[in-house]
Amino acid sequence: SQQGEEDPQALSIQEGENATMNCSYKTSINNLQWYRQNSGRGLVHLILIRSNEREKHSGRLRVTLDTSKKSSSLLITASRAADTASYFCATDEGEAAGNKLTFGGGTRVLVKP
Amino acid sequence: ETGVTQSPTHLIKTRGQQVTLRCSSQSGHNTVSWYQQALGQGPQFIFQYYREEENGRGNFPPRFSGLQFPNYSSELNVNALELDDSALYLCASSQAATNEKLFFGSGTQLSVL
Numbered sequence: 343s344q345q346g347e348e349d350p351q352a353l354s355i356q357e358g359e360n361a362t363m364n365c366s367y368k369t370s371i372n373n374l375q376w377y378r379q380n381s382g383r384g385l386v387h388l389i390l391i392r393s394n395e396r397e398k399h400s401g402r403l404r405v406t407l408d409t410s411k412k413s414s415s416l417l418i419t420a421s422r423a424a425d426t427a428s429y430f431c432a433t434d435e436g437e438a439a440g441n442k443l444t445f446g447g448g449t450r451v452l453v454k455p
Numbered sequence: 456e457t458g459v460t461q462s463p464t465h466l467i468k469t470r471g472q473q474v475t476l477r478c479s480s481q482s483g484h485n486t487v488s489w490y491q492q493a494l495g496q497g498p499q500f501i502f503q504y505y506r507e508e509e510n511g512r513g514n515f516p517p518r519f520s521g522l523q524f525p526n527y528s529s530e531l532n533v534n535a536l537e538l539d540d541s542a543l544y545l546c547a548s549s550q551a552a553t554n555e556k557l558f559f560g561s562g563t564q565l566s567v568l
Binding site: 373375377383384385386387390430432434437440441442443444445446447448 | 457459488490495496497498499500503505510511512513545547552554555556557558559560561562
């Protein structure tokens with residue numbers, strides 16, 4: 343089962359524009375992470391935000407977390423063609439939930455040059 | 456490059472056969488997790504191995520089994536293959552049974568005919 347649900351499922355933007363995608367989840371979490379996947383291959387960790395944090399930045403990435411609404415957003419600023427990929431949120435519910443990350447269905451982002 | 460290597464990269468099997476997938480974890484990582492990713496979906500947790508013991512399992516039947524070796528490399532075995540087992544199988548390594556930052560391999564694409 344997938345806890346995180348992402349919105350939109352697909353996004354097409356021009357180079358230089360910002361890309362925003364959202365993730366909703368259902369249960370309490372220890373942290374929420376975002377990963378990128380190019381062409382159906384391995385995932386790359388982008389950023390982690392803990393349940394007691396509200397916002398985090400890493401380069402052109404900005405992540406917010408609202409635990410009261412059980413939602414997170416990922417903003418990519420000044421997008422580049424190389425940002426074309428699928429982006430997944432993943433929730434870590436801790437050891438009691440089975441030592442796993444639960445991934446959403448992903449947002450497919452196309453950045454047009 | 457994450458330092459996590461998986462073999463083989465592609466595999467074609469027929470229904471009812473057995474398959475073994477292999478994963479070498481990143482240097483210094485003693486935890487390996489396996490995920491199944493169907494086309495167009497997010498990865499789903501199969502199980503995690505920490506110090507050669509299973510340390511968490513997702514909602515997969517017993518015909519999915521695994522091993523972790525003293526050098527922390529790992530195998531995923533699937534018996535009695537079914538058509539729905541066709542997917543990308545991803546291995547991820549991390550430190551000390553945490554899921555705070557997973558390093559993924561490029562995956563093994565399994566097709567069951």
